Amino acid sequence: MAIDQDRNSPQSDFSGRHLAIGTNVVLSIVIALTLVVVSQWVSFKRNTRVDLTSSRLNSLTTGTEYLVSDLDQKVRLASLYFETDIEDEDQARYRERMDDLLSLYQRTNPSMVEIRSINPLQDHAKRDAFVDELRGLKVFSEETQPYEALAERFKNELLGQINELLQGQSEKLAGIVETTSDETAKIDLGQIQMLLEDRERAVAFATEDVRALVDGASPQYGVVQQKLVQLYSGVVRDLNNILSYCQQLRVQRTSMPEAVSDYVNSVDTAYRSLIARLEGETTNARGLGGLEFDGLVRQLGPMSNALVVYTDEQAKVVRFDEIWPAADPRAVEAGFGQRIFRGEEKVTSAILQLTVAEKTAVVFARFGGQSLFAGGRPGMPGMGSRPGPYAKIKAMLEDANFVVEEWDVASMETPPELDPPPVRTIFVVLRPINPPPGGQPQSQGGFNDLHRQRVVGALGEHPRAIFVAGWLPGAFGDVPEPYPYDGYLADDWGIHVASDMVVLRAFPYPGKPGEMAIGQESFVAGEFSRSDHAIVRGMVGKRGATRLACPIEISGSRPEGVVVDKLLWMNAVEGLWGVRDFTKYEKNVREGKPVSRQEGDATGPFTVAVAGEAGDGKIVVVSGRAPFSDEWALARGGLLTSRGITTVLRNPGNVHLFINSLHWLNDRTEWLDVGKPVDIGTIAIDERSGSMRVIKAFAYVGWPATALLAGGVVWWMRRR
């Protein structure tokens, strides 16, 4: 009854309502919180991103995205870009750009890509732990094993044997010196004893060092190896010196006390076995060479700005100068504005090399001449060794995970054997150039059917090859040399290389409207139109150029099953001629007179690159003289920017065409266009100019004061 009364009282009503409202509030808050957390979780798991930057700064290329999305093992990217309290502006920009890039990789495949940033200048513990983590990788732990064994043998066996010998011999000598009365013998043996004691001390010091290096937090087996080589060599040298000295004593001192004589005669037996053992161990230690891991760690200096890409098995360091090369290689100290960012290109390349074990070979088939990759002028005094004409292209292909080799068709019957064997071989068949008459004699003579058969035979039934087919003047400058693979291309692929014709671009004669002239640049073919073929689809805005090109024709009657697509061509415009006999123009050109197209010479359009497919075979034919050489594909030209003249690739389209052709031939269309240069505009103003001062004053004072003034006026008016 009392309870009922209590319930019906106003106080009870109030409490009940309070409880109900409270419960309601708590419940609704819980529901709202749950909704928020769930919505955020769903959006985290299934998010969509759009890159709105004009330079597509936050987007990886399709090739990289495919590679990263398809990873079947964990890839870790560790940035060791340093940071200081008072920071250089450029350093902050380098680090920020790198962090951005790494986060793009992580977002592309969060479950397989892990990223981390370590400041090697301040996070010493993190850096040390990181180095230990790298040491534990399969490749390095396997590499370290023989070094560990070397150190173990020293600690467990050799150290004891060395000490036993040195101490035993030293004590023995001390006993003899003490008991003998022969003063000469005392001096002789005293010297040996001193040498043994000195060596004993040196061994003790070296042992301490070795123990510290092996048992420390970061074992340094490479240094241990060097220390042990030094130690063993020292012991062997001293023991050999004692042996020689005793040998001399045996010859010079005919009468020695018996104890001395016994000692001198016994050293051979006592020392020889240890000397042999130590010499063997020294040879063994030297044979180990340098530790790859030590080389890696050396690249992780506190201010090295290194990036480490690693998997569970191996690691690769991408150096700062690889990611940020100076636009002008001659520039000693290039700042942020004078460097090119090759981050994606290099990181993707490192991931490729670490995760894709199967490699494709690219074999450049040349005829005679000098090496394409190695130094071109060996042994020339004072000249050094110039890199070969395709040295940089080779490095670029290796970055794209190809194995690159060259094959001199003139001297080798078959392509070089590669170990391990590649999954596929793509041939780059360069146009054979015969030695000039009267020039350096070629033991093999000129290019002939035999050489052609070697190449065609190596290509096999399902070739994968790029043919470089340019125009080549004849030995005497009149009749052009026919393209030696034209028969093969025509019969098997329905492609004809019109090597009797050079594509030439005449330009308007200055001051004489309607008349044309020919200059050196006329032999450069450029301004290509491109098809929608996968190889050239991404070539938009990339200038390509080749010289001494001849037209490529696609036959209407191709062998069955062969599909040939045009890649690049030059449209018919005024002055674009296909010249069959240049001697007809030569006189006028020499005298600087106008020229006009001769009868029989063709007008465009001219095709300069085609791609063919037949079953499992694929080829690309490109016209021009060495369009993929360093000199032509990687030629750089000056570009005026706000921070002075910088250099850029003059023919980026050539690199694109070459690399993409290789990916296409390798059936890796998803890797087409891997890597891209990111171009960000810069603020063009002089730091000390009047405009700069005005803008700063406006930002510091002018603009806030304007806002304050406007606010004051509004406030004053409203108050009135």
Added chain:
Amino acid sequence: MRNIITLTGRELSSQFYSPIAYIVIAVFLVVSGIFFATTTFLAGGPSNCRPLFQLLPIVMVFVLPMLTMRLMSEEFRNGTIETLMTAPVRDIEVIVGKFLGSFIFFLLMLAATLVYPFLVSFYGPLDIGLTFTSYVGLILLGALYIAVGLFFSTCTRNQVIAVLCSFVLLAIVTLLADFLVRQIEGTPRVVMQQVSLLSHYHDFARGLIDTNHTVFFLSSTGLFLFLAVKVLEFRRWR
């Protein structure tokens, strides 16, 4: 809806009546001007305002709580809340009206910073996309800051307590969380990234629009507004 518009207009007018608002704008522009001149507008630097956009959230942590501290606290302190509560308006309309008033004021303040990208565009090719996404990020971040400030202003009649609570919470989820993100690795880092406002904002400042970040800001803003409504409801019944 009419009530919300009326309350928004009233709130906006009161902002413009108050001299503090102009001082806040001036302080905001002085600090952002210094950041612009020292970190962004540099000869040979990239022609975008990314450094400035990365620093503005830090300024906002200090500035926006000052704008929001008085939103409800002043009503409680002056006793005008009674008039408001007895008027034919719902709690949610009061909160949304107050929020929109401050938010529009914040947009005007932010609009004053448009002059910086405009200046950059005179001296280099401005990245319009990056500028656009940065402003989207700042607007979303500002909305969340205002919602947090409004929530604390609803909780207390003391403006100083309101501003301090807002500042502490925003500093934790903006500055401290971002610091922690840099210190930790693995799953805790992913979790902390989800908590850190700067981590969410960072992508906007890089030229990216990400649905995850957009949903995060919108839902968090909604949550704090909802909490403010509940607090107001609770106060009514206390």
